[in-house]
Amino acid sequence: MEASLYLLIPVSVALVFLMGWVFWRALHGGQFDDLERPGYSILDEDEKRPPETGSDPNRGKGE
């Protein structure tokens, strides 16, 4: 039990840092800039949307 702590605690620390990194990416990718729009995409029509609109996955990277 004692020995597993030496493994699990550093792993948990590493996981927190990993999460921090993921959040950093998401934050600076613009994912948190607008939390209201996605809730309304359910009202959008289902037709294929042109690639220029708000759903462009590459949007925000260059910002």
Added chain:
Amino acid sequence: MPAAEGLDAEAASEAVASCFHCGAAVIESRRWRSPVLGALREFCCAGCEAVARTIVAGGFEKYYETRSASGPQPQALAPAAIYDDPAAQQQFARQLDGHRRAATLILDRIRCAACLWLNEQWLRKLPGLVRVDINYATHRAQVEWDERQTRLSRILEAVRAIGYDAYPFDPQRQADLERAARRAALWRLFVAGFGAMQVMMYAVPAYLDGGALPPESAQILRWASLVLTLPVIIFSCGPFFGAAWRELRLGRLGLDTPISLGILAGFAASVWATVTGSGEVYFDSISMLVFLLLGARYAELLARGRATRGLDRLSRWMPSFAQRLAGERAEQVAAHALHPGDRVIVAPGERVPADGVVERGHSSADESLLTGESLPVAKAPGAPLTGGSVNLEQPLVMRVTRAGGETTAASIGRLVERAAAARPAIVAGADRIAHWLTYVVVGVALAALAWSQDPWIAVAVLVVTCPCALALAAPIALTAAATRLLERGVALTRSGALETLTRATDIVLDKTGTLTSGRMALARTELRGALDEGQCVALARALEASSRHPMARAFGPGAQAGPVTELTHFPGHGIEARVAGRRVRIGRAAFCAALSGPAPAEERDDPRSCAYLADESGWLARFVIEDPLRADAARLVDDLHAAGLRVHLVSGDEPRLVAALAGALGIERFTGAATPQDKFAYVEELQAEGRVVAMLGDGLNDAPVLARADVSMAMGGGAEVAQLQSDLVLLGERLDSVGDVLAQAKRAMRVIRQNFAWAIGYNVLALPLAALGWVGPWEAAVGMAASSFIVVLNALRIAAPGTRSAAWKPASTSSFPSRSRSYS
């Protein structure tokens, strides 16, 4: 459901219904209707109806049961074509490859996310618009359009067509800054949150297990906590340390000093304990403390963002050009490039670009924004023109006497700045307490250290007395109050305002645009000839259709009598035209008499409140026109009296009108014909007597006095400078929300006082216990969390749904069933 339908229609016909989608008053009842949730609902505009239909057709009726706030109604706006000018576009639009151009627009009159969604759907269908991307948080739209297929003005007009407004703004300055600030705040909060959660988990075994935990395991947990607290200190504590450093340098100790002291002392001691394997660690308390404080700050940031978003239009790009005469040719120049002596053409409907004197032409100017004078002022050669007023009837040639920073408008701006700088700084109560708290805590910590020779006791004192609850007490309560007020259509732009409002003894009201709607309306028609009222009004509409005179708008939209030819404006006198073959005049009594012969009886002509209609055969009608009182003005004054405030009415309008209005409303103290300087002096005089003055106003002329008053409120539809200078903005232009504001301010202050009492009580209790060495890391963590949560929960009572019905008076119009329709 025919029963419900009948009931609804009945309700709509009796009182003024409110729009089912946006909540605004329905002015034209039975025009826009659609069934929602089993009943026929009334809407105020096509935009709201379209959105409701789409939502229902898509099967999302549930939205109306779950939505959080209600959307907008259309109004008359300046032409959008000015934004197509290539020189103007250089300042806000970008040229992309080929024929594509891009610009950022601010969407205005947005009430809820459904409005944004409608705009997005609507714009996507617009031909020539390549891309539209709306940010729901900031209400900004990125648009790209193809120059060959469309113009920017078409896009703006499309938005206006559904009842909203859009205008370009210079995106580079503010938006980037705001986004960076939001991201940084969120990042700090996230680091502190995850750090706190994880470190608390590492702390639990040590707390639960007492001494049973093997020392090696405890040591790993301590090292892990250290590794995770380090980022919290590095990334998240910047704002506290920075503020504490400023406080120290200025010698003005506030809240941030004891907080930083607690964090740093606790962290340094914990690091030392970890490295040497002795003593106590406070990593969990520190990271939790930082997380709670940052959480409160983030909530405050969001609330402020929501409140000020309505005021975003202040940063819009405004075209300010002038037509300068060079010889006989007019050239377009920027208004600030004008010099005294330049000759400028001002077209009807345009803003006067600088102060000057009329050289050629007869017209009238609307100076209401500058002077509060509700009626246009006639302008003939030699008459002075004030920059910022609007030329109404005919083109004028003026000679500039003062331009740029010398103009009257600019000097009002300087008066505003001076007043804002002289504003008595409302020092937050928490900072005053923190000031002496810091000395006490540091003193006690040093004394405990000297007496017990145990540095751990000093550390415990510093950490335990870290004024977390004290720091949370006011901001959370104010944020909750601001959120509640925003639901009622009141934007709180300076949180200190609520405190001042509870201390206010006097309130100064403006007349035009505040107690009255600021828009002329036809009060009654007195017939003088053979035609009936409908025919007379139709004739008047036909004559006034092309006029920009505020009185012309009094006749409203509706049927016009027959084709109009030979229309001529006689500035200061009236209008003459041939309508359906009949020569008709509208205007002053003498002007009409010149066409139809003398009046049958003595006419009491008053250019401020009436207009005459006559044709060649005789007199037809006398129209009585007034700037009508808002429906809820009487209730406002009653509310203010009930709240124990002395009510003053100070207006730039004619003393006789002001006195009549004050009499009707039961206001004892009033002054008319007041210039911006007079109003400013009036408030200063009251303040010199020791009164705390609140002010409610709307025009540019009110801006200095709004800034000078201890606390100020502006109407949402008023001049932008006025809104910028005020602490509260009534976005819905509903006067009865002032009563709400007063009640809300009292509640918030009560909660804040309770919170302060609790936070101070906690510190007073914890300080001696810690100094005696009875408080360890476990007790510190629990004590701090408990005191903070009690403060937060108490503050949330302000926003709790249970209290909503008690304080909330619905915007019921039942007490003014017949009047309110024409005013809204």
